[in-house]
Structure formats: structure tokens, C-alpha cells
Amino acid sequence: MTTTTTDRRALALTVANLTNDLIQAQDDLALHERLTGARAKVRQLQSDLAQAKTRLDAAQEQERQSARDAAFAVFxxxxxxxxxxxxxxxxxxxxxxxxxxxxxxxxxxxxxxxxxxxxxxxxxxxxxxxxxxxxxxxxxxxxxxxxxxxxxxxxxxxxxxxxxxxxxxx
Known part of the structure; x- marks a missing residue:
């Protein structure tokens, strides 16, 4: 089978277009999968954030109490x-x-x-x-x-x- 330069250009263009389309389709699929799981991810992140805030508040209160106790230790x-x-x-x-x-x-x-x-x-x-x-x-x-x-x-x-x-x- 003999191909001409024009055929090779057309084939190269077709390969490039198909490659771009495949990359875009893969990106779309990844986005779709991320969006499909977004509701569950939001719930999980909200729960994690609430727990982290509670732990931070407790740690800060403990630090304040320790500083207060140290300041009052001289009395x-x-x-x-x-x-x-x-x-x-x-x-x-x-x-x-x-x-x-x-x-x-x-x-x-x-x-x-x-x-x-x-x-x-x-x-x-x-x-x-x-x-x-x-x-x-x-x-x-x-x-x-x-x-x-x-x-x-x-x-x-x-x-x-x-x-x-x-x-x-x-």
C-alpha cells in the first residue's frame, strides 16, 4: 500500500484530533466522576471540619487554662x-x-x-x-x-x- 504525503498529513491530523478528543473525554470523565461523588465528599468534609474545629477549640481552651494557671501560681x-x-x-x-x-x-x-x-x-x-x-x-x-x-x-x-x-x- 502506498500512501502519499497528503494521506500522511490527513492521517497525522486525524491522529492528533483523536488524541485531543480522547484527552478531553478523559478530563470530562474525571470531572463527571468527581461531580458524581461531590455530595458524599461535601458531607465527609463537613464532618471532618466540625471535628477539627472542636479539637482546635479544646486545644486552645486547654492552652488558655494552662497559661491562666501558670499566672495564678504565684498567688x-x-x-x-x-x-x-x-x-x-x-x-x-x-x-x-x-x-x-x-x-x-x-x-x-x-x-x-x-x-x-x-x-x-x-x-x-x-x-x-x-x-x-x-x-x-x-x-x-x-x-x-x-x-x-x-x-x-x-x-x-x-x-x-x-x-x-x-x-x-x-
Missing amino acids: SDIHVRKEGDDHLLRLAFPVTVTRKQFDGYQTADTTQTFPGIQSLPSDALMYLVEKHPDRIPAEIMALAPGDPYEAINEYLISLRRGYLRGPVAA
């Missing part, structure tokens, strides 16, 4: 006294904090007394609110019953503002 004790028998904003609440402190030679418990809750360092205030909310005076807790964070916040804001708001002020 031994905290006490709040009430001085006076007047309006809440004129009462004095001296706070005595016992913490471990390095004095240049050793780490020992030292006791500091602060004139009021508003003068506590932030770490001591957080120790009071998180570890010993039962030691917050009842007058302050009455500003937001059951929520020591909000009660302390409202007390400190009221001190700056100069008056109480809400039912306790009545």
Missing part, C-alpha cells in the same frame, strides 16, 4: 475587707494579697495591702475574680448577681463615673 491568698458603713461608692475595700516574689536571694511569700479593688494589679484582680469570687464583697456582687466579672466591672465604672445606676442605686 497564695487574697482577702478583701470592708471598711465603713456608708454608700457603696464611699466604702473602702482594702485588699491583702499574698504572692511568691523573688527578693534577690530567694522566692518567698510576700504580703501587700492595696487600698481598694481599683488599685489592684490586673493579675491580682483576675485572681480574685476567677479563683475566689466568693471573697468579692456582697455589696459589689449585688451590682450583677451571679457574674463576678460584670459586678467588678460595674463597680469600677461606677467609681469613675461617681454614681451607681440600676436597681442597686435605688
Whole structure:
């Protein structure tokens, strides 16, 4: 069988076209298979994502708790006294904090007394609110019953503002 140059060109063109068509058909088939399984894949990915988020939240909470515990490890004790028998904003609440402190030679418990809750360092205030909310005076807790964070916040804001708001002020 003899072929001419024209026949070879036509055959080469036919082979090239068929090759391109085959590649496109294979791509279409792969896409079809991917789309056919997409619904199941979405369900699986949603489930996996929810589990991963739960594990991440738990790990982050554990890390926060560990950091909080390490920060509170220096504290031994905290006490709040009430001085006076007047309006809440004129009462004095001296706070005595016992913490471990390095004095240049050793780490020992030292006791500091602060004139009021508003003068506590932030770490001591957080120790009071998180570890010993039962030691917050009842007058302050009455500003937001059951929520020591909000009660302390409202007390400190009221001190700056100069008056109480809400039912306790009545």
C-alpha cells in the first residue's frame, strides 16, 4: 500500500484530533466522576471540619487554662475587707494579697495591702475574680448577681463615673 504525503498529513491530523478528543473525554470523565461523588465528599468534609474545629477549640481552651494557671501560681491568698458603713461608692475595700516574689536571694511569700479593688494589679484582680469570687464583697456582687466579672466591672465604672445606676442605686 502506498500512501502519499497528503494521506500522511490527513492521517497525522486525524491522529492528533483523536488524541485531543480522547484527552478531553478523559478530563470530562474525571470531572463527571468527581461531580458524581461531590455530595458524599461535601458531607465527609463537613464532618471532618466540625471535628477539627472542636479539637482546635479544646486545644486552645486547654492552652488558655494552662497559661491562666501558670499566672495564678504565684498567688497564695487574697482577702478583701470592708471598711465603713456608708454608700457603696464611699466604702473602702482594702485588699491583702499574698504572692511568691523573688527578693534577690530567694522566692518567698510576700504580703501587700492595696487600698481598694481599683488599685489592684490586673493579675491580682483576675485572681480574685476567677479563683475566689466568693471573697468579692456582697455589696459589689449585688451590682450583677451571679457574674463576678460584670459586678467588678460595674463597680469600677461606677467609681469613675461617681454614681451607681440600676436597681442597686435605688
